[in-house]
Amino acid sequence: MRYFLHLAYDGSRYHGWQVQPGTLTVQAEVDWALRQVLRQPELYTVGSGRTDSGVHARHQVAHFEAALPAALQDESLLLYRLRRSLPPDIAPLAVHPVGEQVHARFDAEARTYEYHVLSRPDPFRRDQALLVDRPLDLDALNAAAATLVGQRDFTTFSKVKGGENHYVCYCYEAGWTATVTGLVFRIRANRxxxxxxxxxxxxxxxxxxxxxxxxxxxxxxxxxxRVEAGGAAPARGLFLSKVEYGPGIVPDSVAARF
Structure with missing residues (x-):
């Protein structure tokens, strides 16, 4: 049977989500924990998308196929066992069955990312936000961000060797919000x-x-x-904050948590 696993992680010490030979990744840790807990050595996950080295996730989704033992049919017990098997910087949040053809990546209808900027030093967030200790023009930031909304070709803002078939995305929203400690940029798009x-x-x-x-x-x-764009912001301030699916895929009780 196919299942969705919803999870969060601090990506500081990982070389991204996706499994890579000879290096530490979030997906490798999750796959190992599932194999240990379910005693199914061939099990593997498919994520809703990649996050790069050092990038975090408040809400990542992965699917996997497994035959759950009777003793682990209860979601809370399965999550408890996974938490015991995973390192403390990866947190399984929910698990539930989905249709056999449902795909964590291809059936995702929207994803939201957040980027956190600090206006003053915070030793407790040194790996989760970018410190910019000079004033930023919020009105100008939002005027520029507004030009991203709609169907756009993002070739300018793509890696040269990204391996994409095309660079067109539909951006539903993009904007900056002031917080007590700085600014947060939020962008939501279909891809x-x-x-x-x-x-x-x-x-x-x-x-x-x-x-x-x-x-x-x-x-x-x-x-x-691509050569016209500015330099990439450091990974540490970036979070995958939400992955959304169409009706009937994620139970309402689970979707309400994110």
Whole structure:
């Protein structure tokens, strides 16, 4: 039977989500824990998407196929066993059955990322946010971010060797919000190309610092030229914050948690 596993993780010490030979990844740790708990050595997960080295997730979704032992049919007990098997920087949050053809990646209808910026040092968030100790122009940041909304070609904000078939995404929302400790950028879209959010944020920060105008940012987006974008923002401030699916895939009681 196929199951969805919802989880969160601190990506600071991992080389991203996806399994890679000879290096520590979140997916490798999750696969190992599931195999140990369920005693099924061939089990593997498929994630809703990759997160790069050092990137975090408040809500990642992965599917796996397994025959759950009778003793582990209870969700709370299975989650308890997984928590005991996983390192403390990976937290399984929910597990539930899905249809045999439901796919964690291909059936996701929207994903939301957040990027956290601090305006003052915080030793407790040094690996979860970017410190920018100079004022940023919030109005300019939001004027530039607004140009991302709609169906856009994000070639400008993609890695050169991203391996994508195309770079068109439908961006549902993008904007900055002031917080007590700094700013949060939130972007929601049907899909993201590799490296997109960090490159968008890095270039938007140039707008916030006054190095680019919102109009110049829009021209960069339209140029479809990777070399025109600013540098990528550091991974530590980036979170995959929500993955959304169509009706009937995720139980309402589970979806309400995220």
């Amino acid at each position: 993201f190309v590799r490296g997109m959010v960090r490159l968008v944020v890095g270039t938007l920060l140039d707008v916030g610092r006054g190095r680019l105008t919102p109009g110049e940012f829009q021209q960069l987006l339209w140029s479809l030229s």
